Amino acid sequence: MKVNGSFVALEEEQSLYDYLTLRNFDLTKIAVECNGNIVPKAEYKNVILKEEDTLEIVRFVGGG
C-alpha cells in the first residue's frame, strides 16, 4: 500500500481505523484521503485497506 508517497507492507486485513490507531494517530487532528477521495470520519471503521490503495494522511499541528 502507498502511504504519503511511500510504499508500506500491509501485514493483515485491516480497517483504516485500526491502521491509524495502531500508529497512534490522533483521529481528531487528521484528514485522510483514500485513492483520491476524502474518507469521512464515520467511515474509518468500514474502510478495509487493500494493497493497491493509496492513502494520504494529513496531520495538523496547533498554532496560527
Added chain:
Amino acid sequence: MKIIINGKEQETTYQTAFQVRESIGNPEDIVILNGFQINQDSPLAENDILSIIRKGVMPDEEELESMMMARHTPYVHQRVKKGKVAIAGLGGLGSNIAVMLARIGVGHLFLVDFDIVEPSNLNRQSYYVRHLGMPKTAALKEQLEEINPFITIETRDAKISEENVKELFEGYDVICEAFDKPDAKAMLVNTALEQLPGCKIVSGSGMAGFDSSNLIQTRRPMKQLYVCGDLENEARIGSGLMAPRVQICAGHQANMILRLLLGQEEV
C-alpha cells in the same frame, strides 16, 4: 494607439511614457508602465497600462483604485477582483492573510471569527492597542477598509462547526483555514472536503517558534487541499508563536490563494 492611462482607456498619439507624463503631469510624478516603476523613458505600445502618480496628492476615487493596483502584473487585478475568498479564523494567520488579500484587491472577502482582540494577540496578529476588546471581525474590517475601500468585506461573528461549514462557505472559490487549534483545523478541512467538492482549501500547519524560515513550505497533499507550514512545529508549552514565522506562513497561504485565483493550481 490605444492605451490605458490611470485606469481609463484612451487613444493617444504620444510615443513614449514620459511624453504622456509631460502632457498631464509634472516631471517629478511617478511613472508606472505595465506594473513596473520606470526612471528612464520607454516607448509605448498598443494596450500598455500606464499610471502617472503625483506624490502627496489625493487622486479622485475613480483614479485611486487603478493607481493602487498600478504595480500589479498587467491584467492580474481584473482577475483577483472577481475572487471570493473566505477566511476561517482571524488570528495570526487569518488577520495577516486578510491584509495581504485586501492589498492585492481580492474583490470579496468573508471574515469569520467568534473571538475578541486581547493583549496576547498583538505579538503576531494584525491588530492595534486601540482594538483590544473589539470583535476581531470588526477590528479587521476597519483596517481593511482603510487599506482598500474598493473591495467587499463581509463578516460573521460565529464559531465554525461541522454544522455550519456548508452554509457559511458554499460558493467561495477558496476557503482559507487559519485556526489555531489542530482539531478545529482538521474539522474544517474534513467537513469542507466532504461537503463542498468544488472548493479549494488553503491551510496552515506548523509555524511556531523561531526555527529556520526555510522549513516553511507550501504543499498539496490532496487535490483540493494545500497545506502551508513546516508540518512539525506546533504551539505548545515552551514553544510560542511569533510574528516572523507566522507571517511567513501567512504569506505562503496568501500567495497560494492568489495563484489559485489566477488559475495556477500547482504549488
